[in-house]
Amino acid sequence: MPETPPSTDAAHELPLGIRVASAWSWRLIVIGVALAGFLWLVVQVRIIIIPLLVAILLTALLAPIVHWFQRIGAPKWVGVIAALVSFGVAVWFLVALIIHYSRSGFLDLAQRSEALWAQFLQWMDSEASFLGLDASQIDDFVVQIQETIQDHQSEIWSGALGVATTAGQFVAGLLLAIFSLIFLLIDGKKIWYWVLGFTPAKAHAPLDTAGVAGWVSVGQYVRVQIFVAFVDAVGIGLGAFLLGVPLPVPIAIIVFLGSFIPFLGAISTGALAVFIALVYNGPVNAAIMLGVVILVNQIEGHVLQPLVMGSAVKVHPLGVVLVVSAGALVAGIPGALFAVPFAASANSIVNALVAREWDPDSDPVAEYHLQNKKRQRVRSRARWVARLRRREGSA
Numbered sequence: 072m073p074e075t076p077p078s079t080d081a082a083h084e085l086p087l088g089i090r091v092a093s094a095w096s097w098r099l100i101v102i103g104v105a106l107a108g109f110l111w112l113v114v115q116v117r118i119i120i121i122p123l124l125v126a127i128l129l130t131a132l133l134a135p136i137v138h139w140f141q142r143i144g145a146p147k148w149v150g151v152i153a154a155l156v157s158f159g160v161a162v163w164f165l166v167a168l169i170i171h172y173s174r175s176g177f178l179d180l181a182q183r184s185e186a187l188w189a190q191f192l193q194w195m196d197s198e199a200s201f202l203g204l205d206a207s208q209i210d211d212f213v214v215q216i217q218e219t220i221q222d223h224q225s226e227i228w229s230g231a232l233g234v235a236t237t238a239g240q241f242v243a244g245l246l247l248a249i250f251s252l253i254f255l256l257i258d259g260k261k262i263w264y265w266v267l268g269f270t271p272a273k274a275h276a277p278l279d280t281a282g283v284a285g286w287v288s289v290g291q292y293v294r295v296q297i298f299v300a301f302v303d304a305v306g307i308g309l310g311a312f313l314l315g316v317p318l319p320v321p322i323a324i325i326v327f328l329g330s331f332i333p334f335l336g337a338i339s340t341g342a343l344a345v346f347i348a349l350v351y352n353g354p355v356n357a358a359i360m361l362g363v364v365i366l367v368n369q370i371e372g373h374v375l376q377p378l379v380m381g382s383a384v385k386v387h388p389l390g391v392v393l394v395v396s397a398g399a400l401v402a403g404i405p406g407a408l409f410a411v412p413f414a415a416s417a418n419s420i421v422n423a424l425v426a427r428e429w430d431p432d433s434d435p436v437a438e439y440h441l442q443n444k445k446r447q448r449v450r451s452r453a454r455w456v457a458r459l460r461r462r463e464g465s466a
Contacts, residue, residue, distance in 0.1 A: 126251035285416035300330035310363035
């Protein structure tokens with residue numbers, strides 16, 4: 072029996088583990104380069120991407136109002152106007168409350184903070200000299216921190232993606248978000264099928280199934296996050312009220328807005344309540360207020376996030392913490408805000424694609440256009456009949 076000639080391919084001389092590792096490595100490098108290029112592109116058009124993402128989240132929140140009006144037989148434009156008016160009234164109510172309760176309160180807070188700081192420096196000079204520090208050293212150190220923050224405030228607030236750096240960009244982003252919200256509420260399904268039209272026909276059914284699953288997950292996240300933020304705001308605001316901390320209503324509103332960044336937002340904004348308690352009521356009251364903030368955050372982390380949020384978006388609390396931290400690291404405040412809905416929708420999309428619950432013979436894009444043509448023919452016939460009846464009546 073003739074002997075098998077030795078292989079001339081050097082790759083076959085390597086161990087199987089090395090070959091598998093190298094195959095994974097170059098593929099992971101390609102994926103990493105693609106992600107880096109995608110993030111670079113997002114950074115370049117952030118003034119468009121961030122308002123569009125905000126509009127998508129608001130659409131997921133307000134779309135049930137539009138659907139409810141349609142279910143009761145009202146025209147779609149009535150539901151869209153009702154949704155927009157409801158959102159505008161809610162925003163106006165929150166802003167009005169903040170302005171009403173903090174018109175003079177924050178000015179007094181700044182004055183009391185300066186007085187408390189002066190007392191602290193005096194205490195350092197007289198009572199805490201054994202620490203080896205004097206008031207001038209501490210004051211110089213604080214001044215240096217303030218100067219550093221002022222010199223890098225744009226980087227601190229914007230992060231990698233950044234929020235608007237000028238008033239013009241902010242106004243442009245706000246208008247873009249409003250217009251995007253209006254058109255998504257009016258023609259969201261039409262826009263979705265228009266996007267699907269750029270993909271091959273065989274991919275329409277799986278992409279439509281996955282997209283719907285991701286959209287449902289985003290809607291559930293927004294509604295549940297509002298509930299979680301409301302619980303955080305009521306808990307910390309009520310604690311501030313019972314402890315006699317000034318400005319409990321602005322504190323609750325700020326906590327409510329900050330809680331849209333899971334885990335990190337409530338405790339960061341809750342620090343404001345602790346500071347106000349320290350300035351007005353002393354260290355003991357501030358320590359109790361700190362305990363209230365920690366208790367509320369423990370309820371969020373161990374009850375609301377695992378039971379309510381976890382069951383709604385199917386993302387483990389550890390995954391929520393990791394994606395929020397990664398989003399904040401990569402994209403600053405916008406990254407922390409959009410990290411969880413992105414992870415929740417991605418998880419639902421992958422699960423839908425793995426389940427393969429779509430009809431491979433269907434084409435939802437073609438079916439949508441066919442239904443539109445039928446509706447247009449029905450409307451044209453109804454208009455023609457109405458014109459004919461008007462002519463007969465005039466005759």
